[in-house]
Amino acid sequence: MSDSSDEDFNESYVMYRHRREWSDVHPIKQNDGPNPIVAIAYSERFLDVYDYFRAILATQEKSERALELTTDALRLNAANYTVWQYRREILHALKKNLYDELQYIAEVIEDNPKNYQVWHHRRVIVEWLNDASKELDLTEKILDLDAKNYHAWQHRQWAIETFNLFDNELAFIDKLIAADVRNNSAWNQRFFVLKHLGLTPETVQREIHYAMNRIRLIKNNESSWNFLKGLLEYGDFSISQFPDVETFTEELYNSGNRSPYLLAFLVDMYTEKTLHIYETNSYDDPEVYARKVVELCEMLANHYDTIRYKYWKYVIQKFNADKELAKVGPNEQNEEKDEEEHLVTREPEKVNGEAQ
Amino acid sequence: MNKRVHARYFSRFLNLLPHRLSCHDSTRATIGFFSVSGIDVLDSLDLLSEESKKNIIDWIYSLQVIPKEGGLKCGGFQGATTLNLLDPPENYSTDQYKWGHLAMTYTCIAVLVILGDDLSRVDRKAIIEGVASVQRDDGSFSASVEGNEFDMRFVYCASCICFMLNDWGNVDKKLMSQYILKSIRYDGGVSQHLENESHGGTTFCAIAALQLSDQMHLLNSKQMEKLKRWLLFRQDGGFQGRPNKPIDTCYSFWIGAALKIIDAFELSNFKENREYILSCQDTIVGGFSKWSGTSSDPFHTYFGLCGLSFLREPGLLEVQPCLNISMRAFERLKNLHKIWQLHSQMEVQLNIE
Numbered sequence: 001m002s003d004s005s006d007e008d009f010n011e012s013y014v015m016y017r018h019r020r021e022w023s024d025v026h027p028i029k030q031n032d033g034p035n036p037i038v039a040i041a042y043s044e045r046f047l048d049v050y051d052y053f054r055a056i057l058a059t060q061e062k063s064e065r066a067l068e069l070t071t072d073a074l075r076l077n078a079a080n081y082t083v084w085q086y087r088r089e090i091l092h093a094l095k096k097n098l099y100d101e102l103q104y105i106a107e108v109i110e111d112n113p114k115n116y117q118v119w120h121h122r123r124v125i126v127e128w129l130n131d132a133s134k135e136l137d138l139t140e141k142i143l144d145l146d147a148k149n150y151h152a153w154q155h156r157q158w159a160i161e162t163f164n165l166f167d168n169e170l171a172f173i174d175k176l177i178a179a180d181v182r183n184n185s186a187w188n189q190r191f192f193v194l195k196h197l198g199l200t201p202e203t204v205q206r207e208i209h210y211a212m213n214r215i216r217l218i219k220n221n222e223s224s225w226n227f228l229k230g231l232l233e234y235g236d237f238s239i240s241q242f243p244d245v246e247t248f249t250e251e252l253y254n255s256g257n258r259s260p261y262l263l264a265f266l267v268d269m270y271t272e273k274t275l276h277i278y279e280t281n282s283y284d285d286p287e288v289y290a291r292k293v294v295e296l297c298e299m300l301a302n303h304y305d306t307i308r309y310k311y312w313k314y315v316i317q318k319f320n321a322d323k324e325l326a327k328v329g330p331n332e333q334n335e336e337k338d339e340e341e342h343l344v345t346r347e348p349e350k351v352n353g354e355a356q
Numbered sequence: 357m358n359k360r361v362h363a364r365y366f367s368r369f370l371n372l373l374p375h376r377l378s379c380h381d382s383t384r385a386t387i388g389f390f391s392v393s394g395i396d397v398l399d400s401l402d403l404l405s406e407e408s409k410k411n412i413i414d415w416i417y418s419l420q421v422i423p424k425e426g427g428l429k430c431g432g433f434q435g436a437t438t439l440n441l442l443d444p445p446e447n448y449s450t451d452q453y454k455w456g457h458l459a460m461t462y463t464c465i466a467v468l469v470i471l472g473d474d475l476s477r478v479d480r481k482a483i484i485e486g487v488a489s490v491q492r493d494d495g496s497f498s499a500s501v502e503g504n505e506f507d508m509r510f511v512y513c514a515s516c517i518c519f520m521l522n523d524w525g526n527v528d529k530k531l532m533s534q535y536i537l538k539s540i541r542y543d544g545g546v547s548q549h550l551e552n553e554s555h556g557g558t559t560f561c562a563i564a565a566l567q568l569s570d571q572m573h574l575l576n577s578k579q580m581e582k583l584k585r586w587l588l589f590r591q592d593g594g595f596q597g598r599p600n601k602p603i604d605t606c607y608s609f610w611i612g613a614a615l616k617i618i619d620a621f622e623l624s625n626f627k628e629n630r631e632y633i634l635s636c637q638d639t640i641v642g643g644f645s646k647w648s649g650t651s652s653d654p655f656h657t658y659f660g661l662c663g664l665s666f667l668r669e670p671g672l673l674e675v676q677p678c679l680n681i682s683m684r685a686f687e688r689l690k691n692l693h694k695i696w697q698l699h700s701q702m703e704v705q706l707n708i709e
């Protein structure tokens with residue numbers, strides 16, 4: 001929980017109740033009831049500002065001085081969405097220059113980069129202006145302070161998608177990934193951009209190499225592995241369609257790397273192979289792969305990912321059950337599916353979230 | 357663990373906050389929720405006298421917005437009394453800015469249930485109309501009729517409210533589920549909004565909403581297995597909210613609850629989770645912090661305790677993972693549902709006669 005900064009006001013600040021130009025306004029106290037809970041020991045200034053805010057809200061005063069009052073009210077509590085809403089109504093009524101407001105809200109965001117209301121205000125103003133030309137710069141500035149700020153990424157994604165600002169985004173992401181290859185937000189943004197630009201087979205191929213190159217740099221990085229896996233699973237692709245990846249991961253393994261993400265990837269790859277062979281009754285020996293799956297899970301459980309010991313034991317169990325189902329063959333499998341639906345993994349359906 | 361010291365920590369927040377916390381002025385109801393539900397999970401409601409329980413209930417009701425006939429469908433609860441006027445001159449009114457807020461409505465109803473209120477003063481019909489009126493075309497929900505953002509958090513709050521009032525009214529559950537499914541990311545987690553990054557808090561929101569709306573079957577087994585792994589991979593001692601982020605006490609709840617809901621919590625590492633949460637405990641002042649060695653706050657204290665409750669820590673009440681209230685409060689709610697059902701059956705019968 002962050003703190004309020006009542007101290008932000010300069011020394012010449014005068015209480016509203018002492019300002020001659022406000023003498024015509026009747027301040028209204030808050031009715032917190034006879035026995036309030038979670039009461040706040042408001043400062044004198046807080047009480048003063050909000051007593052006057054209630055008054056202008058109740059009388060629907062939309063004036064320059066009311067606008068300034070909202071600035072003070074928001075400085076004391078930037079999370080008050082009613083004040084933001086009323087400020088917007090004043091801006092609208094006075095036909096204020098919204099580019100000034102854009103400047104103001106940028107400053108407020110820099111002071112409160114993790115506050116929902118300030119980003120929402122920014123978004124409404126950008127929508128009113130129908131101009132998002134400053135959004136990439138603003139979010140870049142905020143991401144400079146914290147490259148994983150969720151609000152900034154959300155705003156950036158919205159601006160890019162709504163105003164079609166995809167052009168230089170891959171280069172921007174590349175810069176962030178170069179600075180910190182573990183920045184999961186940047187990897188996610190990469191996936192978002194690629195999907196909108198179109199994940200053609202060529203793009204997928206290029207991006208697979210992009211991910212593999214970064215895994216070569218730092219192997220124990222969940223973000224790059226998730227990205228790689230996500231690409232492979234996208235649409236109807238399966239891991240085995242990409243022999244480059246198979247070679248890459250097996251070479252990593254043979255060179256002695258035991259990152260849990262690598263081992264987990266191999267578990268998935270060999271699981272896929274085993275079940276595929278059983279389902280299609282091909283001539284390969286599925287048990288070669290099946291043994292690898294179990295062996296890798298045991299390694300994870302006992303040595304390389306012991307915190308998830310129980311999980312990897314579960315994966316073995318589930319794998320064995322799926323294997324039995326795959327052996328039965330697709331026709332009989334459908335009949336059994338009704339009874340044991342929770343055990344069937346190899347359904348042909350797409351992952352809803354990514355297929356649309 | 358010294359239960360009393362944590363219960364007293366919460367009761368201090370129920371009383372008075374220092375002015376440096378004025379930036380939480382608009383969301384006092386949620387601090388009330390963390391404190392009351394926290395005291396309940398600590399099985400220490402006896403710390404609150406009957407009178408103070410009544411005062412809390414009355415204050416919560418003072419936040420309720422009763423919409424005008426034919427006006428804006430703004431039913432629900434506000435987060436604070438900021439717009440409640442004391443002795444206003446004639447014709448002075450802030451009513452047109454009083455809107456129910458989904459997060460506040462959810463937490464206010466929860467507080468009422470925890471304290472044993474029968475919800476008879478809750479305008480159930482107006483609230484459900486309010487929830488339906490803030491649903492958007494993409495299936496998500498805004499926090500209020502105007503002036504607020506929309507995302508997975510409010511999908512969750514909407515689901516809690518409808519479940520707690522046992523009425524989905526004109527809420528489009530199907531559309532809501534489509535929004536949730538579209539927000540599943542390539543790594544198996546769920547984002548706050550569509551193609552944003554997977555996040556522990558919003559993954560919980562999505563999964564709990566599916567469960568509360570009885571739509572968990574919409575996840576196919578591949579999605580379910582990916583989700584399970586994504587959730588379990590968040591553990592690194594305690595839990596983190598996103599890959600490559602530091603662990604934080606509150607995710608012992610968000611991730612833990614999501615795992616509970618999909619019946620996979622037993623696959624997590626209890627010992628390390630427990631050790632981390634307890635390392636964030638302030639045994640003198642009370643409360644839990646997000647990181648060991650930093651100062652406590654009600655939010656992390658509440659979620660730390662819920663995390664411990666999932667680990668069956670002695671002395672704590674069991675927590676219902678979807679609604680995020682004690683199982684005891686949950687049972688009380690189910691009883692209210694039964695009573696409402698009886699009443700409506702009786703009404704139907706009277707009408708027939």
